Amino acid sequence: MIFKQLSWLAVSAFLLASCKRDESVPNVVLTGKVRLVTEFGTPASTGNGVTIDNIEVKGATAATATNGNGQYELKTITGSQTLTFTKQYVGTYKLLNYPATGSSEVPLVTLGAQPTYTIASALVKMGPDAVYVSGIVGRDNIAGLPPRRHRIFFQSGPVSSTDYSLSVGGETNVGDDQYFDVVTFAQLRAAGLLPGTPIQIRVYAENPYADTYVDPDTRRTVYPALSQIGSNTAHFTY
Known part of the structure; x- marks a missing residue:
């Protein structure tokens, strides 16, 4: 009887392991x-x-x-x-x-395809109700093609394309190799970047035609097709 019980237990364990495999x-x-x-x-x-x-x-x-x-x-x-x-x-x-x-x-x-150039510079100036971000793109626009795009990342601390509170897209819109973007104080406040808080920004060249997704852990949008290196880090407080 004991032998039969042990045999049945062995068979059951084998079947369970097989199912798991x-x-x-x-x-x-x-x-x-x-x-x-x-x-x-x-x-x-x-x-x-x-x-x-x-x-x-x-x-x-x-x-x-x-x-x-x-x-x-x-x-x-x-x-x-x-x-x-x-x-x-x-x-x-x-x-x-x-x-x-x-x-x-x-x-x-x-x-x-990730852009092979880096945004050459980022400069911040304050307006009455907005932040003005400008700089030089690492490569000229090409006649007959859409203007080159970039993405600005904001954070109240060290900032990168994966660690940020707000991101804003822009394009080369001054000549063939410069950009000028306006980010309102209302946009900053909505992202939790409040007045009196030191804020950092970095700008990355972007391929805006690639699919993006939201990281389930950080709940931030991931932009896979950015330049691997960003601009200098600019600082401001409003």
């Missing part, structure tokens, strides 16, 4: 396509040094890569998971909480 066996095939664009919204090509092939696509248990057309096939497990798309000079984009059930097609993901 089966949970990690890929049983879903996800297909999709990535679109890769320049900072002007045009398709990226070998001409700018960034290509659409070999972009890593990673799921819960496995990874794959895009082909020369930006297409991919990913074998993964059933269930909600984060799909991560990454490549050097493109940055990392995350499609959060994707419901992988059965074989399905993932919505189109747009990635952007």
Whole structure:
């Protein structure tokens, strides 16, 4: 009798372990396509040094890569998971909480080639009801293409593109290589940046055509297609 009980316990433990192992066996095939664009919204090509092939696509248990057309096939497990798309000079984009059930097609993901230049300078001046941010862009506009874009990050302390309280987008709008942006005191107050508080800013070149996402931990928007280096840090108090 005791032997039979032990045998049954052993079989039950084996079956339970088998079920747990089966949970990690890929049983879903996800297909999709990535679109890769320049900072002007045009398709990226070998001409700018960034290509659409070999972009890593990673799921819960496995990874794959895009082909020369930006297409991919990913074998993964059933269930909600984060799909991560990454490549050097493109940055990392995350499609959060994707419901992988059965074989399905993932919505189109747009990635952007990161600008290869840095915003050369950032200067802050105070107005009666706004902050004026100006500076020099590291590269001239190109005739016939949209103006180059940038993003300003504000924080009451050390600031970066991932640690900030407020971000504001702008464009090269003074000549071919300068910018001038107006950020109101009301915008600053709405972001918790109050009068009398020392505030820091940094400006990054931006590819505005790339998809963004909200980090679930910090609750901040992540901009994958920014220049890797920002401008100088400027300080002000209003």
